[in-house]
Amino acid sequence: xxxxxxxxxxxxxxxxxxxxxxxxxxxxxxxxxxxxxxxxxxxxxxxxxxxxxxxxxxxxxxxxxxxxxxxxxxxxxxxxxxxxxxxxxxxxxxxxxxxxxxxxxxxxxxxxxxxxxxxxxxxxxxxxxxxxxxxxxxxxxxxxxxxxxxxxxxxxxxxxxxxxxxxxxxxxxxxxxxxxxxxxxxxxxxxxxxxxxxxxxxxxxxxxxxxxxxxxxxxxxxxxxxxxxxxxxxxxxxxxxxxxxxxxxxxxxxxxxxxxxxxxxxxxxxxxxxxxxxxxxxxxxxxxxxxxxxxxxxxxxxxxxxxxxxxxxxxxxxxxxxxxxxxxxxxxxxxxxxxxxxxxxxxxxxxxxxxxxxxxxxxxxxxxxxxxxxxxxxxxxxxxxxxxxxxxxxxxxxxxxxxxxxxxxxxxxxxxxxxxxxxxxxxxxxxxxxxxxxxxxxxxxxxxxxxxxxxxxxxxxxxxxxxxxxxxxxxxxxxxxxxxxxxxxxxxxxxxxxxxxxx
Numbered sequence: 001x002x003x004x005x006x007x008x009x010x011x012x013x014x015x016x017x018x019x020x021x022x023x024x025x026x027x028x029x030x031x032x033x034x035x036x037x038x039x040x041x042x043x044x045x046x047x048x049x050x051x052x053x054x055x056x057x058x059x060x061x062x063x064x065x066x067x068x069x070x071x072x073x074x075x076x077x078x079x080x081x082x083x084x085x086x087x088x089x090x091x092x093x094x095x096x097x098x099x100x101x102x103x104x105x106x107x108x109x110x111x112x113x114x115x116x117x118x119x120x121x122x123x124x125x126x127x128x129x130x131x132x133x134x135x136x137x138x139x140x141x142x143x144x145x146x147x148x149x150x151x152x153x154x155x156x157x158x159x160x161x162x163x164x165x166x167x168x169x170x171x172x173x174x175x176x177x178x179x180x181x182x183x184x185x186x187x188x189x190x191x192x193x194x195x196x197x198x199x200x201x202x203x204x205x206x207x208x209x210x211x212x213x214x215x216x217x218x219x220x221x222x223x224x225x226x227x228x229x230x231x232x233x234x235x236x237x238x239x240x241x242x243x244x245x246x247x248x249x250x251x252x253x254x255x256x257x258x259x260x261x262x263x264x265x266x267x268x269x270x271x272x273x274x275x276x277x278x279x280x281x282x283x284x285x286x287x288x289x290x291x292x293x294x295x296x297x298x299x300x301x302x303x304x305x306x307x308x309x310x311x312x313x314x315x316x317x318x319x320x321x322x323x324x325x326x327x328x329x330x331x332x333x334x335x336x337x338x339x340x341x342x343x344x345x346x347x348x349x350x351x352x353x354x355x356x357x358x359x360x361x362x363x364x365x366x367x368x369x370x371x372x373x374x375x376x377x378x379x380x381x382x383x384x385x386x387x388x389x390x391x392x393x394x395x396x397x398x399x400x401x402x403x404x405x406x407x408x409x410x411x412x413x414x415x416x417x418x419x420x421x422x423x424x425x426x427x428x429x430x431x432x433x434x435x436x437x438x439x440x441x442x443x444x445x446x447x448x449x450x451x452x453x454x455x456x457x458x459x460x461x462x463x464x465x466x467x468x469x470x471x472x473x474x475x476x477x478x479x480x481x482x483x484x485x486x487x488x489x490x491x492x493x494x495x496x497x498x499x500x501x502x503x
Contacts, residue, residue, distance in 0.1 A: 001025070001081035002064040004041075004074075011067040013261045015120045017048035018058075018065035025062060026084055028052065034086060036123065039064060039074060041082040046074040047121045073120055090116040093126060099133040107145035114149035118255045127262045131273070138272040144318050146273075150280035155230065155251045157286040162201055162238060174202045174375050175287035177278050179294055179311075180212065181301035183444045184338040184462075187293070188216045189244060189350040190368035190395075193404035195375050196242030197394045202375070203237045205247035205285050210264055213447035213459055214343045217246040222347040222418045222456055224411040240406045252284040253277075269301070271311050275318055282324070289325040289378040293371060295333025299440040302333070329374055331367065335438040335466050338364035342452035342459015342480070344420050354401040363465070369395065418456035421480035423487040427494050429470040433502040438466060442499030443477075450481040450490035457482055464500070476500045 002025055007018060017037050021028055031037045031050050039046045048070050053059040064082060066074060076082070092112040099105055105113075113130060116122055122130070134142075159173050176191055188204055195202045206216035206226075217226045226246040228236065233250065236243045248257065256277045263269065282290050292315050295301075296308045312328040319326030338349040338361040352360035353368065373388030382390060394400045443460055451458030461478040464470055479494060481487035 001083050002062055003060075004076060004078055004080045004082050005059065005063045005065045006071040006078045007059070007065040007067060009067045011069055013069060013258055014067075014124065015046060015048040015070035015073055016051055016067040017046075017070060018051050018053050018067075020056060020059050020061045020063065021052050021054050022056070022061050031084070031086065036087045038085045038087045039066070039082050040085060041076060041080055044074055044076060046070060047087050047119075049123070090121040092116045093122070096126065096130045096133060100129060104139050105142055105145070107148060110142065110145040111149040111152060114146070114153055114255045117258055118153040124262055127259065128266060131259065131263055131266065131268050134273060135268050135270045138270070140314065140317060143272045143276055143314065144321050147276040147280045147283070147318055147322065150253045150255045150276060151283045154254045154284055156284050157203070157230065157234070157250070157252070159201065159203070159234070159237070159286045171288060172200060172378055173286055173288045174200050174378055175204065175282055175285065175289070176202075176291040176293065176371060176375060177282065179274060179278070179292070179301055182295045182297070182333050182440055183213060183336040183341040183447065183460075184346055184349070184364070185295065185336070185367075186214075186216065186219050186338065186346045186350050187364065187368040187371055189220060189347075189404075190353050190364070190400070191372045191375065192242045192244055193354065193400040193407065194368070194372040194391050194394050196240060196407070197399040197403040198376055198379070198390065199241060200376065200379055201237055202242045203233065203285065204242065204244050205250055205252060205281070206244060207247060209453045210260060211448075213341050213444050213452035214346055215453070216244065218453040218456065219343045219346040219350070220244045221246075221414050222343050223351075224408040224414055226411065227415075228411060236407070236410050240403065240410055242403065242407055243411065244407065245411065247281060247285070250285075253280040256280055271314060275311070275314050279315070279318055279322060279324070283322050287324065289375070290319065290327075291371060291375050292326065292328045293331055294328060295331050297333030297335070297440065298437070299442070300333035305330070325378065327374060329371060331370075333440070336440055336443060336462060337361075337367060339462045340459060341443060341447040341462070342450070343456040344418050345459045345461055345480070354395070354404050356396065356398070356401075365395075421451065421455065421457040421459075421482040423481040423484070425479045425487070425491050425494075426475035427477050427479065427498050427500075428473045429464075429476050429500075429502050431472050431502055433470065435464045435466050435468045435470060435476070435500060436503040437501040438462075439499040439501075442497060446479065446490050446493050446499065449486065449493050450479050451483060451486035455482045455486065458486060470502060476502075
């Protein structure tokens with residue numbers, strides 16, 4: 001037996017075990033060829049990538065060290081005696097081999113694969129094989145089966161006794177989700193307080209950024225705590241009718257987080273996996289009525305109207321089978337929304353809209369009102385077409401701002417005060433003319449190189465939008481950064497291609 005040690009090493013979502021090369025209880029060579037080891041005790045087991053330690057000051061010869069994620073997953077206290085066995089490949093991997101060979105998998109097959117992935121029984125290479133096989137082709141039935149499998153392995157929130165609205169929509173739990181790809185599109189932080197002010201419950205669990213300059217959770221964390229436990233979240237929604245919290249803490253569809261960690265480096269982003277990812281989390285969150293926002297534009301995730309229609313139909317089919325009342329809004333994704341790209345700048349824009357500031361970005365305001373109006377029409381006593389008018393009334397009257405202030409107060413203060421980056425560079429127009437296009441992908445990349453979202457004050461402040469006139473040398477946007485290294489990287493990227501077309 002070896003003594004369990006918790007090593008303060010963050011390996012993100014990968015489970016890693018550490019063994020001293022001079023281990024006295026096992027022959028390290030027995031495991032090196034496999035690259036992995038299975039740790040067992042008291043009916044618990046953990047499959048982990050094996051790393052070797054040479055320094056006894058880090059790990060003793062009779063100890064097994066686990067990284068932070070591995071230690072939490074095993075769930076045994078430090079000092080527990082454990083033993084090691086050679087890892088047994090998960091039986092479900094034979095199903096992955098069948099998928100690679102062109103087979104269509106049934107619901108039970110997909111459930112077995114997702115259970116093993118969630119239990120950390122797959123290596124990243126094995127997960128990649130599954131994802132690539134699914135990217136080659138997936139039937140509509142497989143998308144539905146994958147979604148159901150992902151819902152089944154995580155937390156599923158219940159809202160018993162909650163629901164209803166002034167219009168009598170008893171049992172209605174509203175939600176919205178944008179498929180992403182458009183910088184500054186922080187409509188959720190305006191939609192949620194509008195809908196909550198109407199009285200329709202909207203428990204919004206949001207993501208942090210993976211490859212973008214900010215997720216909704218990153219931007220909300222400028223204003224309030226988003227790391228809210230499930231019980232507190234439920235109390236929040238009962239009292240304030242809404243919340244904006246980080247979904248990772250709630251453990252909704254945890255398999256999705258694992259799959260995403262492998263998808264991103266491989267640049268795999270199929271429509272089928274996108275639908276399963278989004279809908280699994282919304283069903284797990286207890287949503288009954290969902291609005292999906294699909295922005296379409298030349299540098300967005302969805303480039304053409306035809307692609308958007310196909311994706312809409314897939315969302316509708318899977319949503320119907322899962323019992324969701326689902327609607328899809330196809331919106332303009334031709335340029336960033338609002339002016340700020342990065343958490344502090346986006347939070348500034350959101351609060352300007354909620355405060356009815358005359359200088360607030362009009363495009364962010366109008367898009368949020370459009371989406372909020374569509375959600376308010378889930379209330380059966382809000383007549384068709386009246387949702388937008390009701391949304392504007394709640395915003396103009398200050399009711400939405402009051403709802404947001406209530407949500408912020410109840411979620412508590414943010415973990416740290418975030419301020420705008422003090423290193424500033426203006427990117428000038430190369431010629432006289434009119435802004436003809438803004439490249440969403442390029443601008444998001446520059447904002448991320450500036451330090452966003454890890455540095456919440458970093459990002460881009462857009463000074464011109466499509467259609468605006470500009471003279472040579474006038475600033476198109478400002479880069480904000482907090483460190484010299486990030487500032488230099490972002491400036492160099494903007495010099496190479498600033499992401500703005502002037503004609």
